[in-house]
Amino acid sequence: MPRKKPFSNKQKKKQLQVKRERKRGDTGSGPSSRNASVERGGERQSDTSDSETTDIRRINQQPFSREGRYDPNRFRLHFEKEGKEEVEKRKKLAREKVLQQVSDKELEVDINDIYPSEKGLGFPRRPSWNYEMTRESLLRKEEKSYRDYLDDLHSRNPPGSLSHFEHNLETWRQLWRVLEMSDVILLIVDMRHPVLQFPPDLYHYITGELQKHVVLVLNKADLCPPPLVIAWKHYMASQFPHLEIVCFTSHRGQPYSTVLQKKRMRRKADWSQAGGPLDILKSCQEITSGRVDLSSWEQKIQRDAVSERLDGERTDEGAESVLVEHQSDSALEMSSPSQELYKDGVLTLGCIGFPNVGKSSVINSLVGRKVVSVSRTPGHTKYFQTYYLTPTVKLCDCPGLVFPSRVNKQLQILAGIYPVSQLQEPYSSVGYLCERTPFLSILKLKHPSLQENERNQESEEPSWTAWDVCEAWAERRGYKTAKAARNDVYRAANSLLRLAIDGRLCLCLRPPGYSCLREHWENHPDLPEIMALQGRATEEEGTAERDDEEDGESSTEPEEERDRDADDDEDGDDEDEGFGHPRRSDDKPSGFTVNMYNVLRENECE
Ligand SMILES: Nc1nc2c(ncn2[C@@H]2O[C@H](COP(=O)(O)OP(=O)(O)OP(=O)(O)O)[C@@H](O)[C@H]2O)c(=O)[nH]1
Numbered sequence: 001m002p003r004k005k006p007f008s009n010k011q012k013k014k015q016l017q018v019k020r021e022r023k024r025g026d027t028g029s030g031p032s033s034r035n036a037s038v039e040r041g042g043e044r045q046s047d048t049s050d051s052e053t054t055d056i057r058r059i060n061q062q063p064f065s066r067e068g069r070y071d072p073n074r075f076r077l078h079f080e081k082e083g084k085e086e087v088e089k090r091k092k093l094a095r096e097k098v099l100q101q102v103s104d105k106e107l108e109v110d111i112n113d114i115y116p117s118e119k120g121l122g123f124p125r126r127p128s129w130n131y132e133m134t135r136e137s138l139l140r141k142e143e144k145s146y147r148d149y150l151d152d153l154h155s156r157n158p159p160g161s162l163s164h165f166e167h168n169l170e171t172w173r174q175l176w177r178v179l180e181m182s183d184v185i186l187l188i189v190d191m192r193h194p195v196l197q198f199p200p201d202l203y204h205y206i207t208g209e210l211q212k213h214v215v216l217v218l219n220k221a222d223l224c225p226p227p228l229v230i231a232w233k234h235y236m237a238s239q240f241p242h243l244e245i246v247c248f249t250s251h252r253g254q255p256y257s258t259v260l261q262k263k264r265m266r267r268k269a270d271w272s273q274a275g276g277p278l279d280i281l282k283s284c285q286e287i288t289s290g291r292v293d294l295s296s297w298e299q300k301i302q303r304d305a306v307s308e309r310l311d312g313e314r315t316d317e318g319a320e321s322v323l324v325e326h327q328s329d330s331a332l333e334m335s336s337p338s339q340e341l342y343k344d345g346v347l348t349l350g351c352i353g354f355p356n357v358g359k360s361s362v363i364n365s366l367v368g369r370k371v372v373s374v375s376r377t378p379g380h381t382k383y384f385q386t387y388y389l390t391p392t393v394k395l396c397d398c399p400g401l402v403f404p405s406r407v408n409k410q411l412q413i414l415a416g417i418y419p420v421s422q423l424q425e426p427y428s429s430v431g432y433l434c435e436r437t438p439f440l441s442i443l444k445l446k447h448p449s450l451q452e453n454e455r456n457q458e459s460e461e462p463s464w465t466a467w468d469v470c471e472a473w474a475e476r477r478g479y480k481t482a483k484a485a486r487n488d489v490y491r492a493a494n495s496l497l498r499l500a501i502d503g504r505l506c507l508c509l510r511p512p513g514y515s516c517l518r519e520h521w522e523n524h525p526d527l528p529e530i531m532a533l534q535g536r537a538t539e540e541e542g543t544a545e546r547d548d549e550e551d552g553e554s555s556t557e558p559e560e561e562r563d564r565d566a567d568d569d570e571d572g573d574d575e576d577e578g579f580g581h582p583r584r585s586d587d588k589p590s591g592f593t594v595n596m597y598n599v600l601r602e603n604e605c606e
Pocket residue numbers: 219220221222223248249250251353354355356357358359360361362373374375376377378379380381382398399400401502503570579580
């Protein structure tokens with residue numbers, strides 16, 4: 001009998017996809033059948049870009065579309081394709097460059113370095129239009145205006161100096177529409193690095209030209225040490241005085257639990273546990289100052305709090321239904337930019353932000369249950385939709401948008417804008433991460449140059465490259481290539497990046513001057529408030545955490561092999577098993593995790 005060939009999950013997935021396409025009558029020759037490119041262990045598989053625009057890489061390709069039906073690929077991410085040479089150069093560097101821990105100062109980031117004002121790092125605006133124009137002429141005008149915008153951007157920024165940014169005009173159109181129809185904008189950013197995802201031009205456009213208010217939602221506050229949360233809040237307020245700023249977490253008091261993860265216990269994601277909805281309401285009350293009746297929202301929050309106390313946990317079954325409005329294309333194209341504020345006595349809140357910052361999670365948290373699909377794959381939200389939170393409050397979810405900036409691409413990837421499984425070269429981002437986190441003490445890796453069972457007797461630790469880290473992680477996790485059963489470094493690199501994006505190997509950037517003022521932030525009077533928001537109750541526990549951190553100890557779990565390997569959605573069972581940050585039933589949401597910012601505990605990698 002012939003030997004059975006190893007068959008990876010990925011291959012299996014692909015096979016099923018082809019089968020499904022065949023069933024639907026898709027011959028595989030149309031544009032929709034292209035699959036996103038994947039590079040594994042140096043060999044490059046098929047690339048997906050359309051032939052007419054070879055310099056653009058289309059990401060998150062969906063398996064099919066049919067004539068006359070909704071095209072799921074219309075809003076996928078479009079990023080500029082990197083040259084093969086550039087990719088190879090970075091890969092070589094990842095093999096050769098010895099990793100050096102950067103100084104604390106280098107973790108500090110000034111927003112003016114990310115979005116320098118003189119570089120024209122704006123975003124495409126919708127050109128003016130009127131009702132005399134035909135639909136076609138409007139679309140043509142928008143395309144022309146978009147091309148002019150790109151030309152201007154490239155003329156001011158030399159090749160290679162810009163970050164990845166969205167090249168899909170369809171997605172920018174969605175932003176235009178959401179900005180037009182919203183009364184107040186919830187601009188959502190990831191608390192770990194808010195300045196990467198806060199384009200000043202957008203802020204000035206909304207507060208200046210549109211004369212609307214922006215509530216900056218510093219989301220994922222659970223992933224950031226409390227003093228840093230306060231420092232970022234103050235920094236953003238000092239830079240952008242017209243902002244209302246709210247700290248938020250959809251994962252309040254839900255630390256990772258290794259034991260649970262290993263047992264793969266299932267638990268429903270609990271959207272009613274969020275920290276921050278009341279603060280968003282207060283900001284909106286301040287902004288609307290009585291022009292909209294928000295009492296129904298206030299009552300909803302009170303009702304939710306009561307049922308939360310009574311039931312401990314609310315179930316979806318008893319929850320109120322939420323009216324969802326799907327927007328048609330014509331509504332997108334011919335809407336008036338100057339829509340009346342608080343139309344029909346309804347406050348419309350537009351949730352915008354980069355991919356993966358947690359827009360959909362914020363919406364679910366405000367509603368108190370899942371109404372929007374959540375995924376760790378960036379670009380998951382494709383088409384904007386509106387939801388009535390109460391009869392006078394409407395929420396609008398927008399696809400994630402990557403604005404052009406001067407941020408380093410490796411850092412950008414760690415901030416979660418790129419689907420990890422579709423990266424051309426993940427190693428340099430791993431290097432960037434390792435130079436900024438105590439990865440050795442966290443991951444407890446053994447250098448690949450040391451033989452099996454060999455301990456490093458010399459006092460000096462061998463030097464590490466990014467490639468070594470990936471090899472050692474592959475060895476530790478048992479990632480092997482299907483053909484030659486060698487360490488699968490590509491998979492290991494992906495796994496490390498996912499740990500970072502999910503906040504388990506957590507990289508938090510800091511505002512300028514943070515190191516000098518550290519003591520000030522660590523003794524700030526707002527600390528208890530932030531800790532309560534994060535779901536961390538006692539100060540003693542907080543202190544314990546800081547002490548542990550200094551010891552280089554760490555907590556969290558290695559990724560569970562099967563459900564960590566794909567950029568899969570969290571809407572299915574997986575969310576509850578892994579990335580939904582499960583808690584034990586006896587695990588009250590009050591406790592501080594032991595040093596959650598550092599990640600893996602020694603015994604958890606065994
Ligand atoms: N730790 C933590 N993770 C969060 C929080 N909010 C969202 N996430 C995670 O972040 C990832 C992205 O969440 P989404 O709500 O899908 O983000 P999005 O901005 O709608 O993403 P796109 O659809 O790509 O635009 C998911 O893995 C969430 O579980 C939070 O408050 N804390």
